Amino acid sequence: MTRPQDFPGTVNVRPASGNQPFDVAADGGLYVAQGTLNLFLTRKDSARRHYLATLGPHALLRTARDTVPDGWRLLAVGGPETKVALVPSDEIPATANVQTLDDSIKSTVQRIADAIAAEPERIASLSAQQREALQGAIAGLATVMDGSATPFRPSVTQIGQLTSVLDELGGYLGVTFPPVDRVTAGDSDVIQMQLRAARCRSRVVTLPSRWWKRPGAAYLGFAENGSIPIALIPQRAGYVMRDPADGRVREIDGDLAARFSSTAYVVYAPFPEDASAGAISRSVLKTVRGDLGWLLGFGLLAGVVALVTPLAVAAVFGSVLPTQASGLLAAVTALLAGAAVTLALVTYTQNVVSVRLEGKVAAVLEPGLTDRLLRLPSEFFRKYDTGDLAARAVGLEQIRQLVSGGVLTALLGMVFSLISVGVLFVYSPELGLVALLVISAVLVALGMLNVRSVRQQSTALTDMGNLTAMIYQVIRSISKVRVAGAEQRILARWAIRYRAQQRATYLGSTAQAWVTAITAALPPILALSFYASVTAGFAGDISDGRFLAVLTAAGQFTAALTTLAFAIGPLLAVVPLWHRVKVILDEPAERTGSEQPGALTGKVSVRAVSFAYPGIDESVLSGISIEVEPGEFVAITGHSGSGKSTLLRLILGLDNPTAGVVAYDGKDLRSLDASLVRRQFGVVMQNASPLPGAILTSIVGDSGATEDDAWRAAEAADLADDIRRMPMRMQTIVGEGGLTFSGGQVQRMMIARALVRHPRIVLLDEATSALDDKAQAAVSQRLEQLRTTRIVIAHRLSTIRNADRIYVLEQGRIAEFGTFTELMAHDGPFRELARRQMATPKD
Structure with a gap:
């Protein structure tokens, strides 16, 4: 052990606490005079520390400049009481016990290098596992397969089999599939085409283990190595199928399940076009009819069994006790x-059936409402704030939760407890009449209070929707709120709306409190009425046993009524919730054609198009005509408010022109299946932002593209180098709205997302406005290398300098068009735009 007095010179001891780490880079020795010192190896371009060793009190470490490789640092981190000294080489005693870390440093550097080399593969594997786990958790019905299914292309002999399978599946789901003909069967994926034609959504899944014993969703499976389609229909105890060999319905067991492919389609039925309460209820009843029958049967059985108690009371007090009949x-x-x-x-059985019924109802309502939202026209979403619309969208799920479970059981218990009221009339018609009058008066009072409660709940839900919309807007614009110093004003607005919502909630709760109080008072009121009736002789000569039986039966009914009263409050919220969600269900779905567009060539035609928003006489666009040939680069520019973004929405089919035609390859967009047309687009809308999650997820989305595809798209968007400099690369997390990234990085990420599908047509709306000139030029150069049609909207003229044609919009009309050189050659709106951007300030 080396002591300070062992050194020939003076040892300058200094503190080395944990919050004061320092580099060990000089030749000589590092002496620990007091405490402990931890040594770490770090890369200069990374903050991550790799532990090497811990030096105890009076330890001496020999250091040298060439010990640590280039690009690395040897970092010393002490404890709270640590003190160290740096000793020159010539002052290290020859007899000192000197430690070295040469071997540890070399092995650590090699280990880190190996880990870095394996990092991309590890991250890719981890990412695949996380995506599969996340998608499985969200889906909840089956394990999502990582990838896509091989398209099923039936032969001529299989067309009839596929038609029969789809008919069987449609019969269970309540939808009608069009017949499969030879032309349809030649499609790249005939099943997806048939599902789209029937407006059904689907997912490709991996069938879970022992799936045939766990009935859930209906599957479209494949037998004999994927060559024979089979409809797998859930039943109460498992799944059944129709054997294609003899047409018989067979229950699926383990041996039969082994013949099926591990992948299948889960198919979801849409809501009916008339999404009224009755229509949706009928859709749900098709799925839960059997379970509802069991629930009703068990409820009736419970009501009958409950009769035993008043009958036993009558027997005990009427016969057993007077006669001492022990037998x-x-x-x-x-x-x-x-x-x-x-x-x-x-x-117990009722509760089990109720839980299963809840799951089946959710499997119908949630996909149906999501599908409905996705099919709504774009103008619908302009009518409502995002927060309010989100609150309305969850209304159907809230209704399901309110109606299902305990409330439904309580309601059935109340209905079947009416049998107990019948017992009153059997034992004493007079007392039965008294009970009926008292109960009727109570029900009238409860009805009036509940009407008041529903009215207040409706007001509270409306206020809550407005409050949610406001909070959502504030959160989205929190930076602007702080910059403007508007926190107090925002808080005041929130307080006003919150007070109104709480006031309505309080009044509704007050009405429910009276409901609970009256229901709780019903048993003593009934008993008092019975005693008064018997005392007054209204009930005639009634025995003790029969009177006690009447009291018992009345107690059973009031107990059921009390249970229902506690559940009726939440149940009444169904009415205002339905009125709010009905706005979504009443809106007609987007109307598109059914013609298959095929593979687009990239030719786009806008012919004499005009557009005006509903309820506004003045047109936003008038007589717009644009022709774009395959592979051309066409730009649209003009002042703000000239109609550029509106024109792009018309080209996308998000809005329909009031006059004129938008056509692809000569076919009117209104006659084509718009969703299939848009699948061949790569679009970046103005102010687009990435979804929260990893960069890879944000770029790939649900396209089925691989990480290699994402890297190629990032290269095309000039984003790949930025991603490589990030520690987690493609797994770097993107926050809400991409706030952790620069505006230019977000825009390039959106461009990469648009390009990952290898689109036939690319449409960009101010997609490079946040880039500096150098980055914008690099992105433009890479986009020009793509062999695809490009329609670009931009204010910055450098973005569109190389366009084949530039269209200049003014007040909704085309003012002029031509190449950049042609438009600059004469005095016009474009030249004026260019002059403003190119002008330099005078001295």
């Missing part, structure tokens, strides 16, 4: 015990 008492006791066990089993 009859034993029989009554056994009967009550059996009734208790039966009622417990019935209640």
